[in-house]
Amino acid sequence: MATRKTLLSVAADSWPVAKDELLRHVEDAVEVRRVGEESAVLEAAHTTAKDVAALARQVPLVFPRHLTDVVAEYDHATTGLDSVIDFLDPAVREFHAGPEVSLQIWLSGKTAYKFSRHDAWENAAQVLIDRGYQVTRTGSAVAVSICFTPKTAIVGVNRVADSLSSWPGGEVRLSKTPEQVSRAEFKLEELFKAHPIDAGVEPKGRALDYGAAPGGWTRILAERGYRTTAVDPGDLDPRVLKLPNVVHERTTAGNFLRDTKDRFDLIVNDMKMSPDRSSRFMVDSARLLNPYGAAVTTLKTGSHHVLEQIDESFAILGAAYDIEFARQLRHNRNELTVVLRRFG
Ligand SMILES: C[S@@+](CC[C@H](N)C(=O)[O-])C[C@H]1O[C@@H](n2cnc3c(N)ncnc32)[C@H](O)[C@@H]1O
Structure with a gap:
């Protein structure tokens, strides 16, 4: 049976309660597996990232912070994005006729990656540009996400409006200002x-x-x-x-x-x-x-x-x-x- 896979980001401290919440509310869930410190893949018979986003708003599900439909999972030590792009092309087209996408790179957890987020972004953007995409950091309706876990890279495509957060992996970055009086x-x-x-x-x-x-x-x-x-x-x-x-x-x-x-x-x-x-x-x-x-x-x-x-x-x-x-x-x-x- 072909299943649908959704990549989710959740707080490291909230695993496995986040898993229990998903299994409780996603009726056709087959499994939820942790793939990185702050990332998990939900496998379900039919449920897509868009469906999980709708559940998150209605039920509400409180733990998922970012969602995307999984297009491919590859070993980043040996394979590259260029060999995955044949899966990516139809997935992007399913959401969106135009060639413009936001590229979101996300390193899941404190693993010692051999590359920086910046380098990963530049390399992946070049592969997409070579294939005719217009690549932005933010602001496009569709996002291509690559989540680097310790072992694999998981590539996802989703409408930003159905992703719960427009930040890569939901990792909102806010900077401290001199006026700030508390971390709260x-x-x-x-x-x-x-x-x-x-x-x-x-x-x-x-x-x-x-x-x-x-x-x-x-x-x-x-x-x-x-x-x-x-x-x-x-x-x-x-x-x-x-x-x-x-x-x-x-x-x-x-x-x-x-x-x-x-x-x-x-x-x-x-x-x-x-x-x-x-x-x-x-x-x-x-x-x-x-x-x-x-x-x-x-x-x-x-x-x-x-x-x-x-x-x-x-x-x-x-x-x-x-x-x-x-x-x-x-x-x-x-x-x-x-x-x-x-x-x-
Ligand atoms: C986490 S701090 C709030 C931080 C604050 N939101 C900020 O941004 O600076 C919690 C506060 O709740 C206050 N507090 C606890 N119980 C309270 C009560 N019954 N009535 C009023 N304040 C209370 C404590 O005095 C403490 O200052």
């Missing part, structure tokens, strides 16, 4: 790139940040144009306190929720709490949101009974919200980021 900022920054919650909404309105100290998320929200209330018994960085549209409420989230009469357009929550407690707290907080307001919460699952905790949290959150997006982002560690939309 990367999580919110990455989320806004992956799922622009408030695109086109102007003015942004009011935001509430639970567990705000030292103020990274508050800073990002304020910069985005939200008038932001930061709730935390701890100190905010003085640079954040000085921002004109930031107010610090030095109290616990529970006390704030009990006493406030304010209403918000966005609530974010990065408090260190068990996922079920965080979820209940977000449901209680839904009354502070304007209709169709959004909320962002991290669910800190740790590494035990992860799928059970996710199921329980989603069931709790479902009392007040639609789950619009849920994913373990590259900047999440043993946690996932969830975007919620309050029922009308």
Whole structure:
């Protein structure tokens, strides 16, 4: 029986829970095999990368970060892309009549590769150009991905819109800036790139940040144009306190929720709490949101009974919200980021 293969990227720490999640939700899955530190191949009777992307949005599947349909797998020590290109040509044409493709190179894990990502990109791009393709780094509708695992190179072709991330292997790279006050900022920054919650909404309105100290998320929200209330018994960085549209409420989230009469357009929550407690707290907080307001919460699952905790949290959150997006982002560690939309 001919099967379909999808190459996925997942966090190294989340294997094998990511495998369990796929086997649970992809009904025709035959096997999920790890091929590199952060890469796995799902083999299924009919399911394609596009189908997995749809499941990731609907169910949602939280662990896959990047997807592509596998076209070929070859040994990079002895074979080259030029011998694979005969498989690649029809695969590209299946998605796309034009000759323009983005080329994405991804080295899976900390293996001692004998080449750099840059050299691999240049060599593969030349092979594609020699065969008549116009090759871009990013921005084309279709991406040709090559994932170098310790033993093989896996070549994939997929529409970027069905790949979950436009970054090679979902490896979003964000750089530290002098204004940054916490590493946690990367999580919110990455989320806004992956799922622009408030695109086109102007003015942004009011935001509430639970567990705000030292103020990274508050800073990002304020910069985005939200008038932001930061709730935390701890100190905010003085640079954040000085921002004109930031107010610090030095109290616990529970006390704030009990006493406030304010209403918000966005609530974010990065408090260190068990996922079920965080979820209940977000449901209680839904009354502070304007209709169709959004909320962002991290669910800190740790590494035990992860799928059970996710199921329980989603069931709790479902009392007040639609789950619009849920994913373990590259900047999440043993946690996932969830975007919620309050029922009308
Ligand atoms: C991971 S840090 C948040 C980092 C923040 N998002 C940033 O970007 O700078 C978690 C914060 O949650 C706060 N926290 C924990 N429990 C809380 C509660 N019940 N009420 C308010 N804040 C709480 C802690 O004081 C801590 O500052």
